[in-house]
Amino acid sequence: MTAHPVALVTGASRGIGRAIALELARCGYAVVVNFAHNAAAADEVVELILNANGSALAVPADVADSADRARLVAESLSAFGRIDVLVNNAGITSAGRRDLLEATEESWDAVFGVNLKGPFFLSQTVAREMVRLIREGTIPQGKIINVSSISAAAGSTDRADYCIAKSAIRMMTELFAARLADEQIRVYEVRPGVIETDMTAPVKAKYDSLIASGTWPLRRWGQGDDVAKAVAALVGDFFPFSTGDCLNVDGGFHIRRL
Numbered sequence: 001m002t003a004h005p006v007a008l009v010t011g012a013s014r015g016i017g018r019a020i021a022l023e024l025a026r027c028g029y030a031v032v033v034n035f036a037h038n039a040a041a042a043d044e045v046v047e048l049i050l051n052a053n054g055s056a057l058a059v060p061a062d063v064a065d066s067a068d069r070a071r072l073v074a075e076s077l078s079a080f081g082r083i084d085v086l087v088n089n090a091g092i093t094s095a096g097r098r099d100l101l102e103a104t105e106e107s108w109d110a111v112f113g114v115n116l117k118g119p120f121f122l123s124q125t126v127a128r129e130m131v132r133l134i135r136e137g138t139i140p141q142g143k144i145i146n147v148s149s150i151s152a153a154a155g156s157t158d159r160a161d162y163c164i165a166k167s168a169i170r171m172m173t174e175l176f177a178a179r180l181a182d183e184q185i186r187v188y189e190v191r192p193g194v195i196e197t198d199m200t201a202p203v204k205a206k207y208d209s210l211i212a213s214g215t216w217p218l219r220r221w222g223q224g225d226d227v228a229k230a231v232a233a234l235v236g237d238f239f240p241f242s243t244g245d246c247l248n249v250d251g252g253f254h255i256r257r258l
């Protein structure tokens, strides 16, 4: 078992999850780098962490799949003996960005599987392990961070499934926060705005023009590091009397203006 605290980050091979994995490694966490398909990208994240004298392990697992989730947690525990932090970051966007009246069940099932069912049941499995580890004195406390989106509150009629699943992450965060408070586990939502990753690459021109027109006060693309720093702050124990909160990382997009 490692003496270092351990963070399990889903979807850590690319984009926001990669930045979170690297930041938590810099903070002294051993990191489980989960990914779905892109082993080369996950291996690169692991190599960067190992080269900086950290500890990391890449584990392929589809978070929408029950057996994969169980194996992900089992392999994390068998490698490191503990999980102190879970970051539910893995996510996919709406297939084809279809208008509400053309939306498909296939996209609904895929988006809800990865973006909501996966985080819910992975939180359940990891929380059970954290409760055990805390009771036996292996870890002092646990943290669960759910990466949602501004789409939890700002509707896009061409991505209904994505918006609805992300808005449910708010209630999920509050439920787990309420249930786990007595177990010394705190739960937070981090709500990114528009972040420059592979997910947003296909709609870059649209967001370039929204940025130029000042749709959010801090006129720039968000970066994975912006989200990673917010996650590091939340797991860094600067908010000991807060749980269930949502931290916006959106350049001020959530501010309503006239």
Ligand SMILES: NC(=O)c1ccc[n+]([C@@H]2O[C@H](COP(=O)([O-])OP(=O)(O)OC[C@H]3O[C@@H](n4cnc5c(N)ncnc54)[C@H](OP(=O)(O)O)[C@@H]3O)[C@@H](O)[C@H]2O)c1
Pocket (backbone or CB within 6 Å): 010, 011, 012, 013, 014, 015, 016, 017, 034, 035, 036, 037, 038, 039, 041, 061, 062, 063, 064, 089, 090, 091, 092, 114, 147, 148, 149, 150, 191, 192, 193, 194, 195, 196, 197, 198, 199, 200
């Ligand atoms: N980019 C944005 O502007 C933005 C804004 C708000 C919220 N978000 C949210 O932030 C999170 C990360 O987004 P991103 O922009 O970094 O996405 P991304 O660049 O497309 O990367 C997605 C990551 O999730 C992994 N992944 C996808 N499906 C998975 C599955 N079924 N099981 C496990 N891992 C899976 C991918 O693994 P592989 O490499 O193996 O494919 C990859 O590591 C998502 O929840 C997204 O909804 C993003």
